[in-house]
Amino acid sequence: MQALFFVLGIPLLGSAVLAFTGHRSYARDINVGFSLGTFAAACVLTVQIIAHGPRFAWGQLFFIDPLNMFLVTLTTFVGLTTAIFSRPYMRVEQDHGKMTPPRMRLYHSMYQLFSFTMLLALTTNNMGILWVAMEAATLTTVLLVSVYRTAASLEAAWKYFILCGVGIAQALFGTVLLYMAAEKVLGAEGGTLLWTHLEAVKAQLDPDIVMLAFAFLFIGYGTKIGLVPLHNWLPDAHAEGPTPVSAVLSGLLLNVALYAVLRCKVLADGALHSLLASQLMMGFGLLSVVVAAFFLSRQKDVKRMFAYSSIEHMGLISFAFGMGGPIANFAGLLHMTVHSLTKSAIFFTVGHATQKAGTQVMSEIRGLIKVNPAVGWGMILGVMAILGMPPFGVFASEFLILTTAMREQPWATPFLFLALGVAFASVLVRVLPMVFGETSLKPLAHPPALVPVFVHLGLALMLGLYIPHYLNVWYVQAARMLGG
Amino acid sequence: MTQFVPQLTNLFATMILMLSFAMISQRRIVSLINLFTLQGAALVAASVLVGYATHQPDLYVSAGLTLVLKVVLIPWLLHRVIRRLNVRWDVETLINIPTTMLVGIGLVIFSFSLALPISRLSTSMASGSLGIALACVLLSFMMMITRSKAVPQVIGFLSMENGLIFAATAVTNGMPMIVEIGIALDVLVGVLILGVFMFQIREQFDSLDIHNLETLKED
Numbered sequence: 136m137q138a139l140f141f142v143l144g145i146p147l148l149g150s151a152v153l154a155f156t157g158h159r160s161y162a163r164d165i166n167v168g169f170s171l172g173t174f175a176a177a178c179v180l181t182v183q184i185i186a187h188g189p190r191f192a193w194g195q196l197f198f199i200d201p202l203n204m205f206l207v208t209l210t211t212f213v214g215l216t217t218a219i220f221s222r223p224y225m226r227v228e229q230d231h232g233k234m235t236p237p238r239m240r241l242y243h244s245m246y247q248l249f250s251f252t253m254l255l256a257l258t259t260n261n262m263g264i265l266w267v268a269m270e271a272a273t274l275t276t277v278l279l280v281s282v283y284r285t286a287a288s289l290e291a292a293w294k295y296f297i298l299c300g301v302g303i304a305q306a307l308f309g310t311v312l313l314y315m316a317a318e319k320v321l322g323a324e325g326g327t328l329l330w331t332h333l334e335a336v337k338a339q340l341d342p343d344i345v346m347l348a349f350a351f352l353f354i355g356y357g358t359k360i361g362l363v364p365l366h367n368w369l370p371d372a373h374a375e376g377p378t379p380v381s382a383v384l385s386g387l388l389l390n391v392a393l394y395a396v397l398r399c400k401v402l403a404d405g406a407l408h409s410l411l412a413s414q415l416m417m418g419f420g421l422l423s424v425v426v427a428a429f430f431l432s433r434q435k436d437v438k439r440m441f442a443y444s445s446i447e448h449m450g451l452i453s454f455a456f457g458m459g460g461p462i463a464n465f466a467g468l469l470h471m472t473v474h475s476l477t478k479s480a481i482f483f484t485v486g487h488a489t490q491k492a493g494t495q496v497m498s499e500i501r502g503l504i505k506v507n508p509a510v511g512w513g514m515i516l517g518v519m520a521i522l523g524m525p526p527f528g529v530f531a532s533e534f535l536i537l538t539t540a541m542r543e544q545p546w547a548t549p550f551l552f553l554a555l556g557v558a559f560a561s562v563l564v565r566v567l568p569m570v571f572g573e574t575s576l577k578p579l580a581h582p583p584a585l586v587p588v589f590v591h592l593g594l595a596l597m598l599g600l601y602i603p604h605y606l607n608v609w610y611v612q613a614a615r616m617l618g619g
Numbered sequence: 620m621t622q623f624v625p626q627l628t629n630l631f632a633t634m635i636l637m638l639s640f641a642m643i644s645q646r647r648i649v650s651l652i653n654l655f656t657l658q659g660a661a662l663v664a665a666s667v668l669v670g671y672a673t674h675q676p677d678l679y680v681s682a683g684l685t686l687v688l689k690v691v692l693i694p695w696l697l698h699r700v701i702r703r704l705n706v707r708w709d710v711e712t713l714i715n716i717p718t719t720m721l722v723g724i725g726l727v728i729f730s731f732s733l734a735l736p737i738s739r740l741s742t743s744m745a746s747g748s749l750g751i752a753l754a755c756v757l758l759s760f761m762m763m764i765t766r767s768k769a770v771p772q773v774i775g776f777l778s779m780e781n782g783l784i785f786a787a788t789a790v791t792n793g794m795p796m797i798v799e800i801g802i803a804l805d806v807l808v809g810v811l812i813l814g815v816f817m818f819q820i821r822e823q824f825d826s827l828d829i830h831n832l833e834t835l836k837e838d
Binding site for chain 2: 263267270271277281286289290291292294296301304305307308310311312314327328341343344371
């Protein structure tokens, strides 16, 4: 398990190094270097897991199985591409005077620490450590969102901290209750909060306690997924922070929070002998899809619009996992992957577009394809992909989710179609003039990093056409474990 | 001595709840911090008693963590912040105390009815403690909603943490040590960040009124 040590150690070391050197001109490259190292370690870990199957590390404190393995790889990969994107982006921000040297230091250091907290949350086997890591992820992203120190970013960060702090406190209460249920079965040994131990005895856990525990855990981590009605922090945090932060928030943090809910759901399903967990996830998922789609149609700020799109997709994924069953779970996992790749690619292009136009108001961004054809193409292709046009991966997963919904939850299908239709129309109407309209703006001073955009879109396209064998095996295994 | 321990634990549990009520009705910021310190002290006493009764040395460590953090360090930081920001004698005028109290009583009844089917299963000696812990969490939650100044909101957040730690101590005889340390670290860092934010909010808006932080809205 050397590889896991490096997966967790490299970002932690990177955070310490960048805390001292983050303001130098080469810090942007160091940031990419550490992210690359983490990604390489994750690849080695992936190969080991493919060869030897799920395993523990350091006693039983860490646990790698198909469900978290693909998320670890995805997280380190998007972490790397976002670091590459952030190089020219942050250089322009420095030129504009929005980032001073101390802020650059904070930004780089917190970027690595944020990666560390997410990877810790994904790989730990202890439900208590999972909570600690989620809270730490909130703290680091609060600092990242407020890094510009403007009135709006402070407000967004304060709101984010208070709302998610309260939310995550509910999750801690849920964890305490879960511990109480586990203590009766497993005794007060050190391993009582280990997920694998809980999973082994889940049928013996007291249903009353687990029901209450799951309700609190769902509210708590659900706040961090951005499920309606606890989503208020999400658009503000996305819109007011630096764009690389929006990309990792949407692409990664929401996934990690959803992962936490999924781990809890497996336990709740086993203990409850009822469909409570599934119904909660379906209900709030559907509500999020519908509400977010209608809010989408009213946005003027481009980053807010895509933030609402993230809420919509997270709702759709929750709905899929709520339905359960091998196909819906498979589709949910696939959707997590492709949404993360596509949405971060969109934020990369949005970042360059807003820097060029000097504003995030959509009616003032025009003619991207004339000045920076690559940015324009990246944005229009990314938007097509996220709206579920074939042959991109989102189409495949949405198709699976919708067909399963038609078969198993027919009452929900009209709402889903309505919401997806509204989202499609309102996003497209705003994006087309941004890409094709007339403009008199000059190109950016530093060449934008567009390789990440097209790599992400290429992967999303590949997943729509062909899923590699081992990934398919993981999805199937994870879907089976999620049961339903 | 031993036969009094459960009674004493219940006494401190009740004190924690009463202090939560005192906090939601306290308008002056400096008194609010003092009440919060007292609540921390009651929590420490409860943890030590439960530890003594159940012979769990881990709980003494947990009590020590709470003592250092919630009774010494955080109140000291908060006092420092309000002195530097010059809001020591600020009085909040907006809250309606009788209504708040009534809603608070409703929350306590709700918590106890929610906890009732579970607390009879509790192995721990303080059977009412789950209801009390839940009530503390909800009362602090209400405090965060009703207050419009930054410092009371932060104290509400911390008092919610107190309720959670009390739940962990009294209901389950303490979480695993590594988790407790992690939680303590998160709380400390969180308070430091919020403290820095308060200075920045003040710099931006010339006041610590959260009503200034309501410009980001949907049109």
